[in-house]
Amino acid sequence: MPIILIPIVIFALYHLEKWLFGNFWDKGLMARLDFVEEAVNEGEKAHLQEVITNRNFLPLHILQVSFQTDRGLTFSEETNSSVSDRVNVTDVFSLGLYEKITRKLELDCQKRGYFSILKTSLKASDLFSPDIRYNTFEQHTNLYVYPAPLSVSKTEVPFRQLMGDVLSKRFLYEDNFTFRGIRDYSKTDPQNMVNWKATAKTGNLKVNLHDHTSSQEVMFILNVDEPGILFERELLEDCIRLTMSLAGRFIEENVPVSLLTNGRDKVTGESIFIMAGASSLHMVSIKRALARIDLEKTLPNSMAELVEREVANVDIENTTFCYISTTRGDDSLKAAGFLAQKSGKLLWLCPLTKDMKQERPENLKIDFKVVIHE
Structure with missing residues (x-):
């Protein structure tokens, strides 16, 4: 090849490669x-x-x-x-x-x-x-x-208290028209539960067992409103962790759990309400809902308005409420007051830091418990 053609060939190959790359690279x-x-x-x-x-x-x-x-x-x-x-x-x-x-x-x-x-x-x-x-x-x-699960020491006391309320309501609202079986008498059983025929036959006091009118459930109301201008963001995360940890413990005991929160779903942009359930898949739904709470977004409706609207038709006889909120502002107090009035009493779990004031609501129907952030 003549030397004079080499630059021409190189020039042509360069532009060919450039054209091929520009049109076929992807x-x-x-x-x-x-x-x-x-x-x-x-x-x-x-x-x-x-x-x-x-x-x-x-x-x-x-x-x-x-x-x-x-x-x-x-x-x-x-x-x-x-x-x-x-x-x-x-x-x-x-x-x-x-x-x-x-x-x-x-x-x-x-x-x-x-x-x-x-x-x-x-x-x-x-x-x-x-x-x-x-x-x-x-x-x-x-x-x-x-959310990271909290230690048992953080959840044991509120879990036992709520479980006690659930068991009390089961006892109060048993259906006397549905017979489930017979068991031995205990000191806490009323006399009208004694089955005298079975007692005479066995020689030991026996009492009737009745089914409940419906399954008792625990409803967690999670408030993620900010407690003030200067606060630790981890307090809101503690509220979410506490909700998940307690919900998990109740589902392990086959107690149905429902969830209401004013936190916005990152996907839908709406507040979150999950109906009661007690299966492992239901727990996954709760975990996913809590994971998707976007704390950067705020809802136009107040917590009190949300609670009054969504809890209005709840079956109080078969529902135990647990209110979880680090903020104690007027709107939060109003929401808690409504729940306490509707159910007769309310457990309020409030994550706080050690240096924050632990002022309790004046409402005597509210059992206010502080959960210290570590």
Whole structure:
């Protein structure tokens, strides 16, 4: 080949490569991101899997893959990430023709929440030209970070108190027209429960067992209104953790649990109300609902208005209320007062720090208990 043609050939090859890269770089290119775990508890680790596939005859020597998610997830130090109002992550790949690369990123789930990755941005550079090409891929991967369960020492006293109320109502509202069986007499049984025929036959005092008019349930009312301008955000998180921990204990005892909160669902934007249930799947629903509470959003309706509207038709005879709120403002007191008036008494659990005043409501129907934040 004549020397004079070499520059012409190089020039032609350069523009051919540039044209091929510009028109075909993302043909057969796929990027898929998936959280490996569907759900973890606050404080645990999770993993994100990246799968980048290049089904193309063109190699991609420098490919940047970028995505965003909400704050609360911390990626390992090896990952190129930055935090502003969101977490921004950029990963660099080098793919040959018809190559697939899979990476797994480890992350610390430091905060409760519902985390989504909805889009991946790709940026490819050509080695032989300054051209940069961009593309985006939709993603549909989500991670639930459930509230961290509290220790048994934090929940034992309120659990026993609420369980006592549940058992008392079961005793008070038994249906005398439904016979369930016979058991031995105890000192707390009234005389009208004695089965004299069975007593005479066995020689020992026996009493009748009756079914309950309906299943007793515990309804948790969670108020996530801020207690003031300057406060520890962890107090609201303690309210959420306390709700989940107690709900879990009652479901373990097959006691139906329902949930009402003025916290907004991050997905629907509405307040959350979950009907009563006692199955393991019901507990998952409660955990997910609590994980999706967005504390950055506030509801236009007050807690008192929400309680009055949603509790108006609740069967009081078969429901025990538990009010959980760190704020003791007028609206919170009004909500608690309404619940106490409707049910005759109310247990109010109030997470506070050690240096906060422990002022109790004046309403004598409210049993106010402080849960100290640690």
